[in-house]
Amino acid sequence: MERKSLESAAVIYSYMRGLLSIPAGILLVLAGLSNLQWGPLRHVWVFVGAMVLAGAAYLLITRYYSANYGRVTPSTTAQVRAVVVTLVDAAVVVGGVRLDWTSDLPVSGTATAFALIMLFAYAVKVRLRAHHVIICGSLLVAGLVPIWGRVGADAKINVGLILAGIATIATGIFDHGALRRTFGPAGDLDHGNSDAGE
Amino acid sequence: MPGNNDDEPILDRLIHEPGRLAILTVLSSVKDADFVFLQRATRLTKGNLSSHLTKLEEAGLVTIEKRFVNRKPNTNVTLTAIGKERIAHHWDQLERLRNFSEKSLRELPELQE
Numbered sequence: 646m647e648r649k650s651l652e653s654a655a656v657i658y659s660y661m662r663g664l665l666s667i668p669a670g671i672l673l674v675l676a677g678l679s680n681l682q683w684g685p686l687r688h689v690w691v692f693v694g695a696m697v698l699a700g701a702a703y704l705l706i707t708r709y710y711s712a713n714y715g716r717v718t719p720s721t722t723a724q725v726r727a728v729v730v731t732l733v734d735a736a737v738v739v740g741g742v743r744l745d746w747t748s749d750l751p752v753s754g755t756a757t758a759f760a761l762i763m764l765f766a767y768a769v770k771v772r773l774r775a776h777h778v779i780i781c782g783s784l785l786v787a788g789l790v791p792i793w794g795r796v797g798a799d800a801k802i803n804v805g806l807i808l809a810g811i812a813t814i815a816t817g818i819f820d821h822g823a824l825r826r827t828f829g830p831a832g833d834l835d836h837g838n839s840d841a842g843e
Numbered sequence: 844m845p846g847n848n849d850d851e852p853i854l855d856r857l858i859h860e861p862g863r864l865a866i867l868t869v870l871s872s873v874k875d876a877d878f879v880f881l882q883r884a885t886r887l888t889k890g891n892l893s894s895h896l897t898k899l900e901e902a903g904l905v906t907i908e909k910r911f912v913n914r915k916p917n918t919n920v921t922l923t924a925i926g927k928e929r930i931a932h933h934w935d936q937l938e939r940l941r942n943f944s945e946k947s948l949r950e951l952p953e954l955q956e
Binding site: 720 | 865868869871872873874875877878879880881882883884885886889912913915917934
């Protein structure tokens, strides 16, 4: 019996519900496009509508996970750790965006900040898996490649947001796959190992 | 199993059963969890999980709350203070037993010589 895998089940479940990342990632992409005044997204109400839809999708996905994989309340330690990580993440993103806004460096502070917070969050909360390293690593490289000079702060921040959104969606899809491998496919509940009991 | 004096590991039979050990270990790392999550995490069948939970509740190691969430019945399980103590103690004992076995294996060649 693997003590560590049983003890980490709740943490893995809490942070690998990858489908929840999809509406968040779509919102990041739409925020970037909206700021760049792209197509219909130049109207504010389109983005507000997208936020409402993303919120509804988030609730539906939460219900899907609760119905198929159950509910769990993490320990106080895990909750405190999540709050600390969220505060650090917020500070890093604000720092990255401010860097793009106030300086003319040839790197994207926004894309770099998102890559760093994703890597940091996964490393602290669960453990880094191959897809985290590949996707977030690619975002980090994209942010640090010196091609961002002379594009202007607006483009730098918003393209950074779009790339971060795409990385969030991709990570979420792979996270959901990892969750299915750990806990089994949805709706497949009574095919457990009956020998494990009496 | 060694158990001739107080210093040697003695395993708790109620907890040592693999299904119940898995349930209590999962619960020891969370505030509470529902039946579906426990089934996912332990890979036990509904019947087995239900029977183990009943035994653990009777022994005072867990509390079971039946409630409605979004108009659907939901069974929530929490480890009691005694349950926390017993599962921590049990894993300590298993760790000691493992160390004891490793030590015995290391000493084996010397005994043969």
